[in-house]
Amino acid sequence: MDERTALGLLADRLPTAGDDAAVVDGQVVTTDMLHDRTDFPDGTTRYTAGWRAVGASLSDVAAMGAAATAAVAVYAAPAFDERELVDFVDGATDVCESVDAEYVGGDLDDHVEFTVATTALGRTDDPVLRSGAQPGDAVCVTGRLGRSAAALRLFERGEIERANELFRFAPRIDAGRALAGHATAMMDSSDGLARSLHQLAEASDCGMAVESPLPIDESVDAVADGTDDRLELGAFFGEDFELVCTVPEDELATVHADAPVDLTRIGTVVEREALGAADRSRSRDGDAPANRVTLDGEGFPDRGYTH
Template identity: 65%
Template sequence: MDERAALALLDGELEAAGDDAAVVDGLVVTTDMLHERTDFPNGTTRYTAGWRAVGASVSDVAAMGAKPTAAVAAYAAPEFDRDELLAFVRGASDVCELVGTEYVGGDLDGHDEFTVSTTVIGRTDDPVRRRGAQPGDVVCVTGTLGRSAAALEFFDRAIDDDDAFLERANDLFRFPPRIAAGRALAPHATAMMDSSDGLARSLHQLAEASDCGFAIEADRLPIDNAVYDVTDDEDEALELATTFGEDFELVATLPEAALSAVRAATDVPLSVIGSVREADDGLTMDGEPLADRGYTHG
């Protein structure tokens, strides 16, 4: 059974599951586990790891249109190095500060592989779900796509620890979770999730939850400039931006008339990338079926 089948199984068991975060009693709560081998490439600093691990869970809270209340992390490693641990905590604290919440610590644990589990709690009286997209709505994405794909390439290119590529990679890896944008979108969005598994997969998940189709226009995708630093090929750039994932941008549907109100409420760029269609119209990009490919988190 792969991860998605297992998640589907769990969704059947648990009423509150099946969205970016569970909703209980006015609270949203989300948890993620990240591992060195699959999530932190060689050269990822512990500061970046702390930022990114906590940021990933903050992003799930953003995707519900909620305001984060607190973040915790369980930090497991073969040994506890003072500088590494402090760097991790500072990364975690800094990403929390950026979005106006508090990193309140967590658990420490001996483990063969550096592994981090993060949980973020948020509040909202009116969470935005994955279901609710209406034909005629526009589809938007915050920020840019492909940052993490470019970061991976820079991690690969780095030769030693002082490498400028490493700095660039770490910088790209420390994404800003879209809390403010999520709050601006929340009153208007009919459906929302984050793009952690890639834009294509996120669209498929929204389509399934909302029972709708999407017509996406490739030339409207906000591909990050960093992608063009790692490839000159437009097809490859598009592929990286749509299927690589791990960008933690928000993908939302909303009535076109609400766009100006949302844009007035946040500084984060919001790109319209297409429109919501009937389920029978399928999920297309430039008229061709957009495959359900993406990053299945290992």
């Protein structure tokens, strides 16, 4: 079974799970695992790997509207190379410092494949969950989409330096803090914009009507093969770690006034019934209603990154 099926199997046994991170007495905790084979294309530096691996967990903290405090990592590899190990720790340290958190160490182990398991900690007394979206809320996303997809194309072309730059994304801790207290639902877009919208809609039992143009990064234009490929890279590839959220219409201006947030409105939360009879159809991967989310009035497939 794939990751989503496995998570569904465990849902009844872990009733408090389901958001980007767990919150226990104001302490936010999340953990992730990345592998050389699936997460680090040929050419990924160890510095980028450290930044990206720890950044992925910090992104989950951001999605809860929390302040990041610290991170640790397990570093496993077939052999320990001094330069690679130092570069990894430098990347992990620098991404933590970029969000006013601290990298405090971890564990070392040997393994047949370079593998990283990361844990990030944060604090909030008012976490933003996935389940609070209400009809009439604005659907928004931070930043620009498709950077990781563009990076993968550049790795394949041998443009290693630029690819590594795009792979080192900024965890949206500041944006998450600015949205906390305003956003009714929020998560990060690690599985892709389309899948994230479906997950928010499912958790909140609503629909989402999204409209073009989507905020797709200019780096995608340099590698995309036409309009359809551009949408594929921007909306379905995933691994962008932007925040996808819903905000009451009358609070959007306040969000922008409170802090400089690169936030784009892409649609509106609607009642599921408002999407019409097509909502009862299935998406192309068969596991969710195709039109729980629409793009320009057409079904926006529940498709994205799958482990």
